[in-house]
Amino acid sequence: MILAVLFANSEGNILVERFNGVPAEERLHWRSFLVKLGADNLRGVKNEELLVACHKSVYIVYTVLGDVSIYVVGKDEYDELALSEVIFVITSAVKDVCGKPPTERLFLDKYGRICLCLDEIVWKGLLENTEKDRIKRLIRLKPPTEF
């Protein structure tokens, strides 16, 4: 299960947060934990360089893309390697929508599309689509090219 996908700006403010199977009362804790993790470790990290951590049986893979930091949290079959696959799809889709690693402004400008991409990538905690070109078509309700 992919427990959470979270986007934050460089000051740690949340831009997008989507939780799956995380009780409402634990979300705030996760949010502050992830933001702190990023603040401690993401400084000076290159775009899309992956960082990884685990807490008990939960894995966290996170990175930076432009002004935005991205966190993916998973457990069970979504271990660090599966999550790195998920975050790779997310970063490619975001780059594709924005045309480059986004500034915060650009990210917010493309907010609707990014939400649609996320909807195609992670559905209620399961990875659904993995190719950015297909995702690009799907959010415009176009069938995949190979079909």
Add this chain to the structure above:
Amino acid sequence: MAQPLVKKDDDRDDEEYSPFLGIEKGAVLQEARVFNDPQLDARRCSQVITKLLYLLNQGESFTKVEATEVFFSVTKLFQSRDIGLRRMVYLIIKELSPSADEVIIVTSSLMKDMNSKTDMYRANAIRVLCRITDGTLLTQIERYLKQAIVDKNPVVASAALVSGIHLLQTNPEIVKRWSNEVQDAVQSRAALVQFHAVALLHQIRQNDRLAVSKLVTSLTRGTVRSPLAQCLLIRYTSQVIRESGNVQTGDRPFYDYLEGCLRHKSEMVIFEAARAITELHGVTPRELTPAITVLQLFLSSSKPVLRFAAVRTLNKVAMTHPVPVTNCNIDMESLISDQNRSIATLAITTLLKTGNESSVDRLMKQITNFMSDIADEFKIVVVEAIRSLCLKFPLKFRALMNFLSNILREEGGFEYKKAIVDSIVILIRDIPDAKESGLLHLCEFIEDCEFTYLSTQILHFLGIEGPKTSDPSKYIRYIYNRVHLENATVRASAVSTLAKFGALVDSLKPRVFILLRRCLFDSDDEVRDRATLYLNTLGGDGSVVETDNDVKDFLFGSLDVPLVNLEASLKNYEASEEPFDIKSVPKEVKSQPLAEKKAQSKKPTGLGAPPTGPASTVDAYETLLSSIPEFSNFGKLFKSSAPVELTEPETEYAVNVVKHIFDSHVVFQYNCTNTIPEQLLEDVIVVVDASEAEEFSEVASRSLRSLPYDTPGQTFLAFEKPEGVPAVGKFTNLLRFIVKEVDPTTGEAEEDGVEDEYQLEDLEVVAADYILKVPVFNFKNAWESMGADFERVDEYGLGPRENLTEAVNAVISLLGMQPCEGTEVVASNSRSHTCVLSGVYIGNVKVLVRLLFGIDSSSKEVAMKLAVRSEDGAVSDAIHEIVASG
């Protein structure tokens, strides 16, 4: 919440403002009225939906009325033919998650889309419907979903399959009917469809072992296109291997499949296979080697995720198979400087597990540099690893103790410092040679310790251990400094510690008196009171205590009432002329509620649980038993067993029993809990049939007068047995009581009760009950110094066994002795093993045992040579007797 950014640079003001600047829920809800316009502006509607999404993603919540209003407006947007807007509508409906009575409004539109010629409408409609639907609607759309699973368009098929995975949680019966279609989808050429289908098919069949095994067999033979699906398959394969229990012999298709995956082109698959192999039960070093080789390659990967995954797995392997992991030590050492501190810490702790005695010093040097730049949470992990290492190589205690004392002096938070102090305390306790240096390190630490809790704990520990050292006077300075420099809590602790030195070391007594007298002028009343009390007890006129032994009992003896009871009594005590009488505190130990027991950590703790950890329960038992007049003349308690459960979990009455062994008596303490709120039990007693325990005769019993709901109580039964003889036998138990109905509203019980009985499990007294587990730290020395005077050696056949581990564990539990020097762990698949045990036999006779095992590789027959040394030949014979009859 994201705050609007402030303008930083006039030239870039377009760049810097957020499009959601000043966004406010009320205003957006107003804007949402555009959804009702007869002429829909698709672009504007999309913008408003984006704003709604932004609000929802920020954690903003809509009231029921607001959500309903927005939802109804959104449904109007199905009229629009704009594709972009339709996609947004699908998303916002899922996000709003309308309630069951609202769903009906949108169902027909979605059903229409589900049958649309446009594939993408179908896929999205399926996802939305499955998100918002309930069971009744599902039966209506089931036909379409089954078609969708085998749809030519992979997106439609995936949408239906993933919906199936979610719906399986809520409507398993329906989804299970889709097996055939899902089976077809598994053969799909589209990688993702295959991935989703494999996951769903496994979930549908997960409770049917045979079906899962068949699924895995067919998939491992076929082609799996997606690496993600391959990873799932690897997991399912190792599940099948695990559940098949026995080690496969001869042809091993499943293991071969896992090994084959090590050569896959995707790193994810390689890693998954390597991990699966390392986690196999009873894996041999030969099987481990290829897996460890690929993990070793990952250690030097440029991708941090791979390095992390590899080092994490190797860390786990090192716990059970340290030797094969040593090949990776060089790569692991270079990871100590890894930028990712999680990776570095895992590398360090792995090295600590795989290191041998000769590499300890070099390793410590590397760790010293590393410690300064990691966070406390990682440091704690390292400290714990060092503690285990030190217990493994006691001869290296100097280097490791020095390391601990060095890091103790550096900056750090409470948890970190506590971990270090706990470690030092454990080392002092387990390695006698480390005592003096360890105590001095602790003394130096309290000279500059900012944590009151740690200072008081260390002072308490010093009071117990310090007086027993060769030169107790050297600690006095550190303790007395506390009286001058610290806060009142620490000062009071220091006074108590001083008193303990005074009581135990006669030569120090006069000087301690002088120091204690100075404390009489302290500004804090607790400190003054303690000083007065100790001056009177130690050197008083006999009005407080009469003899030296009384003084020691007072200072060192455990409080003879449970702390919880004392606390409760003190809370109930109302200040009056009548002084509080400690004798009024009930002595019966309440057994812990189950939840608390589970919550207890099994980790060894230092100061938190004083050295009397296990002994303190024995103390408590001893106090409890001696307070019961019927048992007070049984003499000294030799051993109390761990509680043996006599009932299944979650039955009406929970009963466990503790066996207390005395020289010529055995007392059964039955801990009973009544789990029915509507019942009160009275006159509870366990009736025992001892016809299969010939040497035992019942001499006394003590019933439990009342057993209310969820308040544990005890009933006792005492048997006499021949003195000093390890008599064994089997006892059948029946719980007998009077049950009274309780009115749940008032909590009052009815007056009349009914007699009732409840059958409990049988209980056995075995030979192991007469042997105390007492470790020795250097078995070889202990064995040599015991001498061969009463050595008895014999050989035994243990019959066919699965492996040596099973045989070793069986003998250890039969004898109930303490395995020493980690010899209870058998290297996997080894053909011979030596295990050494130590203990104290009833009558306080020390016993050492050396066991040599050998297993025949074909017949699995295990042979054992047993050598026993003890201080008494009869005891050595008795140990052989236990093995021969066991």
